[in-house]
Amino acid sequence: MSSPAQRAAQLRETLRDANYRYYVLDAPTLADAEYDRLLRELQTLEEKHPELCTPDSPTQRVGAIPSAKFEKVVHRRPMLSLQNAMNDEELVDFVERVHKTLSGESVSFVCEPKLDGLAVELIYEHGRFIKGSTRGDGEVGEEITANLRTIRSVPLMLQPGAPDYLEVRGEVIFPRAAFAELNRRREEAGEPTFANPRNAAAGSLRQLDPSITASRPLAVFYYDVGETSTRWTSHWARLCALRDYGLRTNPQNQRCADLSAIKAYLAERLAGRHDLPYEIDGVVVKVDGEAHRERLGFVSRSPRWAAAYKFPAEEEETIVEEILISVGRTGVLTPTARVRPVHVGGVTITNIGLHNEDEVRRKDVRVGDHVFVRRAGDVIPELVKVILEKRPPGAEPFVLNPICPVCGAAARREAGEVAMRCTNIACPAVLQGRLRHFSGRRAMDIEGLGDKLCAQLVAAGLVKTPADIYSLSDAAFLELERLGEKSVANLRAQIDGSKKRRLSRFLNALGIPQVGEATALALSLHFGALDKMMGAAVDDFLGVRDVGPAVAQAIHDFLAEPKNREAIGRLLQAGVAPETDPRPSSRGPFAGKSVVLTGTLAKMSREDAKAAVERRGGKVVGAVSRKTDLVVVGEDAGSKLKKAQELGVATADEETFLKMLGEGETA
Ligand code: IVH
Numbered sequence: 187m188s189s190p191a192q193r194a195a196q197l198r199e200t201l202r203d204a205n206y207r208y209y210v211l212d213a214p215t216l217a218d219a220e221y222d223r224l225l226r227e228l229q230t231l232e233e234k235h236p237e238l239c240t241p242d243s244p245t246q247r248v249g250a251i252p253s254a255k256f257e258k259v260v261h262r263r264p265m266l267s268l269q270n271a272m273n274d275e276e277l278v279d280f281v282e283r284v285h286k287t288l289s290g291e292s293v294s295f296v297c298e299p300k301l302d303g304l305a306v307e308l309i310y311e312h313g314r315f316i317k318g319s320t321r322g323d324g325e326v327g328e329e330i331t332a333n334l335r336t337i338r339s340v341p342l343m344l345q346p347g348a349p350d351y352l353e354v355r356g357e358v359i360f361p362r363a364a365f366a367e368l369n370r371r372r373e374e375a376g377e378p379t380f381a382n383p384r385n386a387a388a389g390s391l392r393q394l395d396p397s398i399t400a401s402r403p404l405a406v407f408y409y410d411v412g413e414t415s416t417r418w419t420s421h422w423a424r425l426c427a428l429r430d431y432g433l434r435t436n437p438q439n440q441r442c443a444d445l446s447a448i449k450a451y452l453a454e455r456l457a458g459r460h461d462l463p464y465e466i467d468g469v470v471v472k473v474d475g476e477a478h479r480e481r482l483g484f485v486s487r488s489p490r491w492a493a494a495y496k497f498p499a500e501e502e503e504t505i506v507e508e509i510l511i512s513v514g515r516t517g518v519l520t521p522t523a524r525v526r527p528v529h530v531g532g533v534t535i536t537n538i539g540l541h542n543e544d545e546v547r548r549k550d551v552r553v554g555d556h557v558f559v560r561r562a563g564d565v566i567p568e569l570v571k572v573i574l575e576k577r578p579p580g581a582e583p584f585v586l587n588p589i590c591p592v593c594g595a596a597a598r599r600e601a602g603e604v605a606m607r608c609t610n611i612a613c614p615a616v617l618q619g620r621l622r623h624f625s626g627r628r629a630m631d632i633e634g635l636g637d638k639l640c641a642q643l644v645a646a647g648l649v650k651t652p653a654d655i656y657s658l659s660d661a662a663f664l665e666l667e668r669l670g671e672k673s674v675a676n677l678r679a680q681i682d683g684s685k686k687r688r689l690s691r692f693l694n695a696l697g698i699p700q701v702g703e704a705t706a707l708a709l710s711l712h713f714g715a716l717d718k719m720m721g722a723a724v725d726d727f728l729g730v731r732d733v734g735p736a737v738a739q740a741i742h743d744f745l746a747e748p749k750n751r752e753a754i755g756r757l758l759q760a761g762v763a764p765e766t767d768p769r770p771s772s773r774g775p776f777a778g779k780s781v782v783l784t785g786t787l788a789k790m791s792r793e794d795a796k797a798a799v800e801r802r803g804g805k806v807v808g809a810v811s812r813k814t815d816l817v818v819v820g821e822d823a824g825s826k827l828k829k830a831q832e833l834g835v836a837t838a839d840e841e842t843f844l845k846m847l848g849e850g851e852t853a
Contacts, residue, residue: 190231194238197228201244202343206432219778242314242342246335255394256328259319261307263412265355266324267487268470268494274449277471280493281445284473287482287490293473296421297451298409298439300468300494303359303387307412308334310352313344320391324487333391334358336400339407341432348431353412356433359464360387362563363808364403369566371702374623378518378542378605381569382562383465397734405464408433420474441474456497461825463809465563468496501558501570504528509540509553509584511591515619515697517608519597521546521586523569528559535559535567542604543586552581590615617651618644620697624652627793628703629695630684634677642666651753652695655681656760685762689716692764696754700740707800708732709741710767720745720754768801775846776804780813784827785820787840798847810835818843 204216232239271277305321318334319327360383369379380386390402418424442448473491482490508524521540556576562568595610625635643649663674693706712730727738796806810829817830817837
């Protein structure tokens with residue numbers, strides 16, 4: 187038997203190696219479940235023997251105490267920007283200028299995707315991750331070490347052979363599918379959504395509580411260095427070295443010998459940009475040779491040896507007709523631009539979320555403005571920018587009145603928050619939003635209790651909290667406009683039926699801050715019954731899968747709040763009796779598998795298919811990668827099917843999928 191110290195060292199090494207193979211080489215050797223098991227073993231060991239815990243242990247990614255603010259970091263070498271080549275002509279100019287300066291020598295280039303994320307710098311000393319910061323203005327950034335530590339493609343320890351001192355630079359990106367999912371969850375939770383994956387990456391990194399960063403699927407590609415104790419003769423050699431140290435580089439980087447190779451690279455990246463699981467907004471062309479770079483030098487803040495070729499924007503122009511303010515179930519006032527209908531990428535856009543007051547100010551959107559719109563992450567409409575030259579005279583700057591447009595009460599913005607909230611706890615918009623969330627498909631699933639009826643019930647003063655719907659008489663429903671006896675009878679059956687929803691649905695229905703469907707299920711499986719949760723301490727919540735300090739605190743505080751306890755008590759009194767969730771199956775064709783759904787299924791909705799896979803112990807993810815186990819292919823499947831075929835991932839048509847579901851039925 188090895189000593190605890192030996193075992194801990196062995197586990198750390200295995201986990202670190204697994205991370206490297208998974209994130210850098212994209213060739214995993216350990217199954218996810220095995221990784222989790224080893225990580226837990228290490229955690230337990232370190233808990234028992236705290237002296238064995240090292241700062242670079244894979245267990246130390248989260249857990250730092252939230253800081254009150256970000257410290258400033260001065261970059262030892264400024265983080266420069268890139269000169270832009272706006273079109274083919276300017277690209278030709280760039281290449282010609284390079285050749286002219288280097289007077290006819292043979293020059294080679296490296297082309298890289300231009301990632302649309304957030305630039306960061308990480309410092310490694312003796313292979314150990316010491317400090318990380320944002321680019322900031324290029325001279326001074328913000329220290330975000332604790333947050334960067336939570337990203338699995340940030341190695342805490344480099345591979346042997348790394349230089350003693352290394353400042354490495356790269357881009358933190360937010361995968362597209364996860365972006366759509368994050369916004370969906372934020373919308374559901376009544377929180378402000380992100381405009382695009384780039385903002386989501388930035389917002390996730392600038393969290394004072396690292397456990398929030400940890401909950402976001404961020405990733406990094408490394409593409410440059412600052413100060414180092416090593417030198418390379420070419421950029422390509424540098425990229426290869428970074429990869430050897432364990433720092434993930436983009437597999438699409440390529441060496442190009444001349445202009446025609448560069449052009450071919452551009453065309454290929456442009457054609458394939460939507461197939462990537464993350465956003466790129468162009469290509470960066472860099473001179474490869476270090477000696478060449480030195481001779482080319484700099485112009486102001488940009489090197490003469492590199493240029494960013496931006497892809498033409500997939501944008502359309504339209505006009506802002508009105509800026510509307512809606513109020514969600516958490517009381518947040520959200521501005522939305524109603525625009526003249528416009529087609530972008532196959533859909534008609536009429537409304538564009540403007541997220542919050544700061545965002546409207548930053549973009550300076552005014553009623554009457556001509557604007558460019560696009561679809562962020564291929565799905566969500568985004569207002570890119572105002573065309574100032576076309577601004578009509580007299581257009582007034584937007585002001586978000588600190589007054590709730592629904593109830594007229596004061597609205598307030600807490601220090602440090604971007605959201606302005608209605609202060610009236612009885613605001614009809616908030617009650618209506620809460621009731622609607624409560625009755626939603628992913629919550630208590632009360633068919634017939636939709637937007638309209640929720641609005642009517644609140645307006646008539648019949649419902650003050652969700653529990654009230656269980657005590658309403660048929661007569662009360664009948665008095666509402668447009669409700670006949672038959673609909674009331676149906677509604678009654680639905681309301682009664684909802685008393686027996688699963689605990690996970692019930693928890694989701696409560697609208698606990700930071701708790702969406704997935705966390706609700708994790709809580710339900712962990713505690714098994716509501717009463718066990720009601721008395722739990724913050725630490726007890728920390729033991730739940732994927733729950734970090736911030737979320738644990740939020741759940742605890744919600745359940746400790748007397749008003750919420752009373753509301754829950756009233757629901758139980760009304761006969762609501764949540765049922766235990768069945769354990770996801772650990773056998774069958776979906777257990778532990780990662781599944782992607784693409785195209786339209788004829789026999790079931792996407793949501794039902796997802797739920798069916800999850801009940802059988804599988805996970806449904808948005809994008810196809812080497813780690814995907816199965817792609818379910820419906821009607822009109824597009825790029826995901828192509829990707830699956832390219833990567834050799836197994837596919838199943840709907841019929842096969844349904845058969846597999848039959849085999850994997852929960853016990
Ligand atoms: S190299 C001096 N490579 O573009 C060159 N930058 O305008 C230093 N970016 O702040 C940067 N992808 O955020 C480089 N493959 C890539 C990049 C890239 C995206 C961003 C980066 C930087 C900005 C420069």
